[in-house]
Amino acid sequence: MNIGKASETSGLPVKTIRYYEEIELIAPQRLENGYRDFSAVDVQDLKFLRRARDLGFSIDECRMLLELQRDPARASSQVKSIANGKIIDIDRQIVELQSLRATLSALVSECRGDDTSECAILEGLAH
Amino acid sequence: MNIGKASETSGLPVKTIRYYEEIELIAPQRLENGYRDFSAVDVQDLKFLRRARDLGFSIDECRMLLELQRDPARASSQVKSIANGKIIDIDRQIVELQSLRATLSALVSECRGDDTSECAILEGLAH
DNA sequence: CCTTGACCCTCCAGTGACTGGAAGCTTTAT
DNA sequence: ATAAAGCTTCCAGTCACTGGAGGGTCAAGG
Known part of the structure; x- marks a missing residue:
């Protein structure tokens, strides 16, 4: 899925998604033509980020929450x-x-x- | 009165006062040595700005309020x-x-x- | 095959309202 | 005479994007 579709699905602007990659919140694969290729997990993460941001969590807090979400051994x-x-x-x-x-x-x-x-x-x- | 005293009297950080001059909220005189020289009115304005900012007015709103304050024909x-x-x-x-x-x-x-x-x-x- | 338009890319700059720091004057106190 | 404090300007960074320039890529229609 490329960035336009990921944006539509997650509800985040394209620019914001690129920014989230830049600050290493997400790391989508790249296709041969250089386009970002978002997996289902990537899109899940974007939705997660949108909801967490909407709830007032800062980017750093989102980063922690995302890490916890990815960690099966979390408490x-x-x-x-x-x-x-x-x-x-x-x-x-x-x-x-x-x-x-x-x-x-x-x-x-x-x-x-x-x-x-x-x-x-x-x-x-x-x- | 130089900037350190103006800062102390108004409760605004020195840096902030210089910034307010840069964006033309205030325009203190200069001494021969290049130091800013704050008049009683300048300091009044700084106090006014501090209170207005504390109350949540944006810089642009503060600018309007200051203009109104200076305008004897205001409504x-x-x-x-x-x-x-x-x-x-x-x-x-x-x-x-x-x-x-x-x-x-x-x-x-x-x-x-x-x-x-x-x-x-x-x-x-x-x- | 060519063109058009919708995508996509990167990089740079700007937002608001400061804040921090470097480098270099001037003044004040010892 | 010297050291410390205070002043100056200028540049960069903060937070979380947002806008735009300039250019590559792709799918559809003529």
Whole structure:
């Protein structure tokens, strides 16, 4: 299967797939004409990568997860701890965003938002 | 005031301040020896930038906000609409993160996390 | 057989918002 | 006089792609 089809099947852009090869996440075979030739396993890996990226795992985390997936002697506890770390990250991000939202929202509610120049938001930022 | 003091007073790293000059967010004077010389207004602007960045505004948004701050004929409605746009962005991000968290959390709860290789998380990603 | 268009290839540059480091001034303190 | 700290510019790297130039390959239609 060449790269266009692999892209369509995996849902990853062609450019991204080439990039993943460059950083050695995947290593598809090459045909005599130089075209990449994706096996069923390669395409599986691409799908795996897409889902893991969508879930917020970094490329390095994806690399670890992929290695674990390929390792028959893995312990599921290793995978679980990576995933738990990610959940903690996400929770931290959510808390931070909620705090930003509260601050912004307070500023906005104090700003009249008319055609005069007085503005509580700018004042709040200049503080 | 030279850059080290401006950094200390504004809370922005020296490198960041130089970068802000490069992208023309600020334009401090220069002394005869080539050193940047920050006025009180420059330092105010730096503080403003730090707070706005902390609140999640992009550099381009900060540029708009700074221009509005400097413009005595501004309408507070312009500022308010930028801030409201940012709140909408933040809400979108929060929703997305919550959804990721739910998915991850469901996978994690199905994974035994022991020393066996069977792992619901990897299976979920491979799907 | 030729052409057209859709693929594929590599390589280079740019994104956002910095950050690190090298190489070389100037100033300050001892 | 010298050493340390602070300043300057310029170049490269970060993360995870993305866009484009320039060129080779392949399948279908005339």
